[in-house]
Amino acid sequence: MSPKTLYDKIWDAHVVSEDADGTCLLYIDRHLVHEVTSPQAFEGLRMTGRTVRAPEKTIAVPDHNVPTTLGRENPDQMPEDSRIQVAALDTNAKEFGIHYYPVTDVRQGIVHIVGPEQGWTLPGMTVVCGDSHTATHGAFGALAHGIGTSEVEHVLATQTLIQKKSKNMKVEITGKLRPGVTAKDITLAVIGATGTGGGTGYVIEYCGEAIRDLSMEGRMTVCNMAIEGGARAGLIAPDEKTFEYVKGRPHAPKGAQFEAALAWWKTLFTDEGAHFDKVVTLKGEEIEPVVTWGTSPEDVLPISSVVPAPESFKGGKVDAARRSIEYMGLTAGQKLTDIEIDTVFIGSCTNGRIEDLRAAAAIVEGKKIKVGRAMVVPGSGLVRAQAEEEGLDKIFTDAGFEWRMAGCSMCLAMNPDQLSENERCASTSNRNFEGRQGFKGRTHLVSPAMAAAAALTGHLTDVRELM
Amino acid sequence: MDKFEKLTGIAAPMPLVNIDTDMIIPKRFLKSIKRTGFGVSLFDEMRYNRDGSEIPDFVLNMPQYRDAEILIAGDNFGCGSSREHAPWAIKDFGIKAIVSTSFADIFYNNCFKNGILPIVMPQDVVDVLMKDAEKGANARMTVDLENQTITTSDGESFAFEVDAFKKHCLMNGLDDIGLTMEKASAIDTFESKAAQERPWV
Numbered sequence: 129m130s131p132k133t134l135y136d137k138i139w140d141a142h143v144v145s146e147d148a149d150g151t152c153l154l155y156i157d158r159h160l161v162h163e164v165t166s167p168q169a170f171e172g173l174r175m176t177g178r179t180v181r182a183p184e185k186t187i188a189v190p191d192h193n194v195p196t197t198l199g200r201e202n203p204d205q206m207p208e209d210s211r212i213q214v215a216a217l218d219t220n221a222k223e224f225g226i227h228y229y230p231v232t233d234v235r236q237g238i239v240h241i242v243g244p245e246q247g248w249t250l251p252g253m254t255v256v257c258g259d260s261h262t263a264t265h266g267a268f269g270a271l272a273h274g275i276g277t278s279e280v281e282h283v284l285a286t287q288t289l290i291q292k293k294s295k296n297m298k299v300e301i302t303g304k305l306r307p308g309v310t311a312k313d314i315t316l317a318v319i320g321a322t323g324t325g326g327g328t329g330y331v332i333e334y335c336g337e338a339i340r341d342l343s344m345e346g347r348m349t350v351c352n353m354a355i356e357g358g359a360r361a362g363l364i365a366p367d368e369k370t371f372e373y374v375k376g377r378p379h380a381p382k383g384a385q386f387e388a389a390l391a392w393w394k395t396l397f398t399d400e401g402a403h404f405d406k407v408v409t410l411k412g413e414e415i416e417p418v419v420t421w422g423t424s425p426e427d428v429l430p431i432s433s434v435v436p437a438p439e440s441f442k443g444g445k446v447d448a449a450r451r452s453i454e455y456m457g458l459t460a461g462q463k464l465t466d467i468e469i470d471t472v473f474i475g476s477c478t479n480g481r482i483e484d485l486r487a488a489a490a491i492v493e494g495k496k497i498k499v500g501r502a503m504v505v506p507g508s509g510l511v512r513a514q515a516e517e518e519g520l521d522k523i524f525t526d527a528g529f530e531w532r533m534a535g536c537s538m539c540l541a542m543n544p545d546q547l548s549e550n551e552r553c554a555s556t557s558n559r560n561f562e563g564r565q566g567f568k569g570r571t572h573l574v575s576p577a578m579a580a581a582a583a584l585t586g587h588l589t590d591v592r593e594l595m
Numbered sequence: 596m597d598k599f600e601k602l603t604g605i606a607a608p609m610p611l612v613n614i615d616t617d618m619i620i621p622k623r624f625l626k627s628i629k630r631t632g633f634g635v636s637l638f639d640e641m642r643y644n645r646d647g648s649e650i651p652d653f654v655l656n657m658p659q660y661r662d663a664e665i666l667i668a669g670d671n672f673g674c675g676s677s678r679e680h681a682p683w684a685i686k687d688f689g690i691k692a693i694v695s696t697s698f699a700d701i702f703y704n705n706c707f708k709n710g711i712l713p714i715v716m717p718q719d720v721v722d723v724l725m726k727d728a729e730k731g732a733n734a735r736m737t738v739d740l741e742n743q744t745i746t747t748s749d750g751e752s753f754a755f756e757v758d759a760f761k762k763h764c765l766m767n768g769l770d771d772i773g774l775t776m777e778k779a780s781a782i783d784t785f786e787s788k789a790a791q792e793r794p795w796v
Contacts, residue, residue: 141793144785145778151760153778155785157796165678167628178772181782185796193626209626216628253796260677260701274677274701277630278708286775288782292758294700324613325671325697358674360700381795389795424613424674443718444612444669451611540676542622561617561675563640 131399133296134365135331138271138396142254144288154291157253158270159283160239161188161226163217164542165258169281170220179224181287186226187248190214191238192542194231196505196532201232210543224284237508237534240264240477244348245510247377251366251393256283261477261558262361263354267347268374269366269396271331274355294360295405297330298398301338303412308592310487311346312479312556312575314338314410315353316418320428322408327359330406333398334364338412344373345483352478353558356425365397419464419588420560420573422452427560431578431590435462455562456570457550464588467572471553472502472583473565474576475532476539479556480507482514484576488556489520491580491594497528498586503545504529505537529583541565554582597710598768602691603737604664606728607654614668615675616702620684633680634687655688659731665738667721667728668695672713673702682709692738694745696721707761710768712740714755723747740766 132140144153159182166188173179180186193210194200203211214231221228229236235246240261243249249265255272256262258280265272279289299318319326332354339350347364354362371390374380381389416430427449429436437460438449453460458467474480474488485504504524506512512534515521521531538545539557547553547569556579557564560571572588581591624636642653649656655663666685672695673681682705685693692712706713716724727734727747734748740762746752764771789796 145781147760149759151758153775153781155782155789164625168630168679171628176772178776213626213628250795252793258677258679260675276677276679276682276701276705276708278679278705282772282775285772286779286782287786288775290760290771290775323671324674325699328671328697328700355701358671358699385795389793392793424615426613444610447610448612448669540622542625559615559617559675561615563621564617567621567640567645 131402133398133402133404134269134333134363134396135271135296136402138252138254139293141252150292152291152293153288154254156256156283156287156289157185158243158248158255159186160243160255160257160262161186161280162192162239162257162259163190163213164192165277166220166280167213167216168277169284170224172281173284178285180226180284183225185287186284187243188217188221188226189229189236189239189242190217190231192536192540194535195543196535196537196545198533200533234509234513237511238477238480238536240352241480241507241511244268245377245508247374247380250374250380250389251370252396256289260355261352264348264352264477266351266354266362267344267364268370269363271361271363273361294331295329296403297327297332297359297406298404299332299334300336300407300409301334301412302336302409303338304341305338305412305415308417308577308595309415310575310577311342311349313415313418315350316420316425316428316573317410317415318408319353319357319425320418321410322357324356324424324426325358327354327357330359332357332359332362334362336412339364340367343483344369345481348481349478353425356558366393417575417578417591419578421456421458421464422449423455423560423562424448424452425558425560425573427452429464431464431588433464435460435464437461465590467588468552469554469582469587470500470551471547472499472579473538473553473555473557474503474579475505475507475537476557477507478558479576480505480511482511484556485511485515485520488576488580489523491577491591492527492529492584493523495527495584497583499583502529502583503532503538505532506534508534538565554579554588596768596770599691599710599712599740599765601737601739601741602664603735605660605662605732606665606667606724606734606736607660607663608725608728609654609666609668610725612669613671613674616673616678616681617675619673619681620678625678625680630683631687633684634689637684637688662689664689664691665736666690666693667724668693670696672698674699677701679705682706682711686711694721694724707765710765712738712765714738714745716753716755720753723751
């Protein structure tokens with residue numbers, strides 16, 4: 129048998145049928161659902177008299193719209209259109225009998241944080257959600273990717289997707305990371321190296337010593353942004369850390385079933401000699417804490433750099449860079465550390481897990497913020513509870529941060545957490561697109577530690593100077 | 596779904612690279628629970644001032660491009676979120692075909708589910724098409740899906756590739772859920788086998 133990649137193995141285990149031209153019907157093990165991209169899909173089921181084929185494999189949670197302020201159970205806290213969307217999810221979850229974590233449940237949170245936390249996400253699974261950051265679940269060695277609403281309806285009705293296989297891409301991070309450098313810096317550095325279209329048509333497997341050394345939280349951060357590099361999905365082969373993380377989670381297998389699962393999970397790795405269509409290698413020790421300067425995640429540079437000159441790019445990127453620099457209110461040649469910050473946002477499916485909050489709190493402890501506002505939005509109610517148990521909330525609030533309830537919040541600003549015009553934010557989220565965090569808002573993507581550093585100094589800062 | 600066979604229409608040039616789904620349809624329009632009515636909000640932040648007035652030099656506000664049915668776009672069009680509201684808005688505006696050197700994966704798939712044809716062409720061809728589109732309303736291009744060609748107003752023709760299954764669905768306006776449901780017995784068989792092999796799922 130010819131050697132297979134991890135992606136090949138998971139793919140092969142889920143093919144229901146294959147046509148002569150390679151079009152496959154792929155079985156979906158877990159379908160995660162949130163309130164923004166699902167209402168039209170459920171409506172489609174109703175209109176055609178169809179039902180949810182596997183409600184036991186379908187999990188819904190409202191996250192994009194929900195307010196992150198205390199007392200949010202009060203519906204008056206939500207504008208009417210948001211309230212309607214969340215209410216539609218309530219109704220759809222009940223009517224179709226799918227698992228549901230309402231906003232009043234302590235387990236509610238960002239769908240990509242809740243899935244792993246509750247043990248829904250397991251190695252070797254296929255996981256989809258009407259959200260591009262579904263790539264997050266690849267950290268478990270699950271084939272996980274975002275889909276559109278028509279495909280959400282397709283999965284609800286058939287528990288399958290019509291797919292053609294992507295190509296295999298390997299991203300290897302060799303060696304050790306230096307202090308102050310995190311999973312976020314890895315994933316941004318990779319996008320900086322490959323561009324936002326560099327992964328288009330591929331599924332990425334991240335590997336190498338620096339990836340193996342990451343915690344599960346860090347691996348989720350890396351895979352989360354695979355989509356920002358254009359890849360369909362990002363994957364990391366499961367290992368002892370993965371199995372340890374999964375064990376004992378509410379929906380993970382128990383006892384003999386766990387042992388049986390474990391035996392299969394241990395076969396989920398890329399065979400020696402398996403073929404990759406594209407290979408990118410970065411040296412872990414050469415990665416610096418990075419920050420984005422523009423309006424595409426590929427606009428990334430080490431914090432020690434300056435804003436680049438548009439003329440230094442090629443082709444269509446020259447105009448795009450000129451537009452970005454103008455939008456961001458920057459000047460070519462300006463030192464990144466001279467960029468003053470108004471607001472700091474720590475949270476999102478990229479960096480809203482307990483390890484992220486610990487990393488930020490370690491920098492903040494005993495100090496005060498110098499920015500106008502700073503907020504920490506835990507990725508789930510359980511992350512929030514754990515942080516409070518560890519006293520992190522106190523560290524943040526003493527420093528001047530707001531301590532919020534769980535949700536997507538300012539990552540995409542669909543709820544009231546938004547930037548105002550020209551407000552500049554150091555953000556641990558995943559997209560710095562124009563208007564992403566609010567109309568004319570300006571986003572610099574950074575790691576939680578770098579966000580904390582910017583909060584304390586009032587400008588983009590090399591966190592290593594504060595360590 | 597609407598069928599797509601052959602289209603002759605005005606092409607609008609948008610050479611900017613990395614046009615993302617937040618640009619195509621900003622999130623404040625994502626709170627609708629319907630699939631329709633997004634066309635007026637297409638490219639909202641590039642197209643309108645805050646007071647709702649049009650930004651005159653935005654391409655789709657120019658008189659010659661207001662009825663565009665084809666978009667010639669810069670590289671990596673549709674990157675970002677999975678929101679199908681992006682193709683819904685494009686379709687609702689009246690655009691039925693988009694040409695670029697590359698498309699983001701999820702956006703590309705979403706187009707086919709909505710009767711929109713995304714066409715990938717090499718840079719030199721996109722350059723020719725972009726120039727043709729810049730001529731304005733008198734320059735009408737023809738996209739012929741059956742023969743897989745796109746023809747400029749000067750009659751210069753270029754062949755493009757498209758997945759055979761996607762082409763079939765688009766040309767016949769097929770609902771692929773219906774097609775998949777015809778394979779229900781294969782799904783049943785897979786589920787029984789998987790329940791034996793991986794009972795923990």
